[in-house]
Amino acid sequence: METSLHDNLPIASQGASSLDSRSAEVPFPTFMRKIPPLQYGSLSLKTRFLLAPLAGYTNLPFRRIVRELGGVGLATTDLVNARGLLTENPGSTFLISTAPDDSPLSVQIFGNEPSVMAEAAQYLEARGYASIDINMGCPVDRITKGGAGASMMCRVDQTIGLVQCVVEAVRIPVTVKMRLGWDETQLTAPRFAREFEQVGVAAITIHGRTRAQGFSGTVDRDGIRQVVAAVDRIPVIGNGDIRSIADAERMFRETGCQGIAIGRGALANPWFFRQLSEWETTGTVTPPGGFDDRLSLLHRQFLHLEELLGAHKAVSSFRKMGHWYLKSMRVRSALRHQFQMSKTKPELLASLEMIRQTGPAQGDRHGTLDDMHIPVPAGPNERW
Ligand SMILES: Cc1cc2nc3c(=O)[nH]c(=O)nc-3n(C[C@H](O)[C@H](O)[C@H](O)COP(=O)(O)O)c2cc1C
Secondary structure (H helix, E strand, O other): OOOOOOOOOOHHHOOHHHHOOOOOEOOOOHHHHHOOOOEEOOEEOOOOEEEOOOOOOOOHHHHHHHHHHOOOOEEEEEEEEHHHHHOOOHHHHHHOOOOOOOOOEEEEEEOOOHHHHHHHHHHHHHOOOOEEEEEEOOOOHHHHOOOOHHHHHHOHHHHHHHHHHHHHHOOOOEEEEEEOOOOOOOOOHHHHHHHHHHHOOOEEEEEOOOOOOOOOOOOOHHHHHHHHHHOOOOOEEEEOOOOOHHHHHHHHHHHOOOEEEEOHHHHHOOOHHHHHHHHHHOOEOOOOOOHHHHHHHHHHHHHHHHHHHOHHHHHHHHHHHHHHHHHHOOOOHHHHHHHHHOOOHHHHHHHHHHHHHHOOOOOOOOOOOOOOOOOOOOOOHHHO
């Protein structure tokens, strides 16, 4: 009789609540021992827990602090315009900024011209990036109207031709990140996955929603499972709404994926990758950091940003992310306001010091922080 990857998992005895990422003891996921280590072509990844791109947030400073905490197998840049890379447009060049502690790094490119995409991939290979990811999931009109992002899921032959052209242009692994399809009537992901494997794509990340869904509704794990079933050898990475160890366990168990990519959950809990890695290897998960730890992360992230942008720009560009952090840390609104109003590095650091001395408005400074609400583009895709 054939055994499945998941035969050893006592599903019934594992209630979701007992697998919450905040509890110190979680059942050892025996079934995961049977999942092979994650390999993108010739690139071996240290863990199967990957940071998904969140344009505007998962930038170099954020990647560095998450990687410092441990457990990240691979991170990917924001989507970068392939043509912008080749013309060395400052915005595109900024997006591929990296550092020695930001490795392995995949650069995600978008575009609709095979030769430009292939040349952009060669440009990146020559500069030492570990992997290239092709964006086929972005639902935003600005990207899809130009024939890139999720709209590639509507043109089978052209898209396969483009992906093949990129794969053949470089030796480093080329991967694709896509959604389940354009809408529920066109669930093309399994077909694309099969074809991509044939042309040499090294792995596929699949966000379990359609383009029409945007970020609404729930992730369709059965749709992800069908993508896993469609390929023979290459790893499929499950993605969408993974915020706790229970969510991760469900994604692996129900889809058969070999890895998971986490976007918003990483902003909410940068310790999540370390916890997942502990869960997979020992079954004992250390709690995420508390108030003081989060504040020190915030400080370090700012310093990394300053290194990249200089103090003046770093202060203004850190306000949005800093504000979210402080809200989930239950920092009093007057202190949050002071932080938001900072115009210089000394003002920003003084406001952080005041926050440190005052502590949270409710709860103690050592307890687990509230879950963070991450805003997503809402409303019709056209208006994002
Ligand atoms: C603000 C925001 C920006 C995003 N930017 C990108 C991007 O640049 N490239 C991409 O492939 N996906 C992007 N995504 C999609 C995420 O990578 C991910 O597929 C999606 O958020 C579901 O995963 P999550 O629930 O873990 O966040 C973005 C999502 C959000 C909310």
